[in-house]
Amino acid sequence: MNECCFECNKKLEGDEIAIYRRLVNRGATKYLCIDCLSKHFRCTRTLILERIEHFKEIGCTLFCK
Template sequence: MNQKICYVCGKEPLSKNEIGLTKKLINQKAKSFYCISCLAEELDVTVEELQAKIEDFINDGCKLFS
């Protein structure tokens, strides 16, 4: 299986939620992905805020998240 890695820090493997966040917030057709920490830094938000967004997306039924 092709494991995804964070293209900023190299964290691997990325979770489905980390991949989903990159697709949802950056580019749905992304080929490079962020871990949650690097994405938070890129977007100038906290990891906790992104985790809350993940919960919102899950509650909304978004299939990119589990």
């Protein structure tokens, strides 16, 4: 995985790409990091991390274990 956040240019983790796809656009080809995504949704970074854990728990196929 060699993607960067299109807002701040930070190198992205697989989870950041997966949560962006899950919450914003399943077919996305550019992504936001967790910090920029939380700004986008005007929520906290913690909330995004909780969502990631939640989707992993329910076995969402966008997330690799």
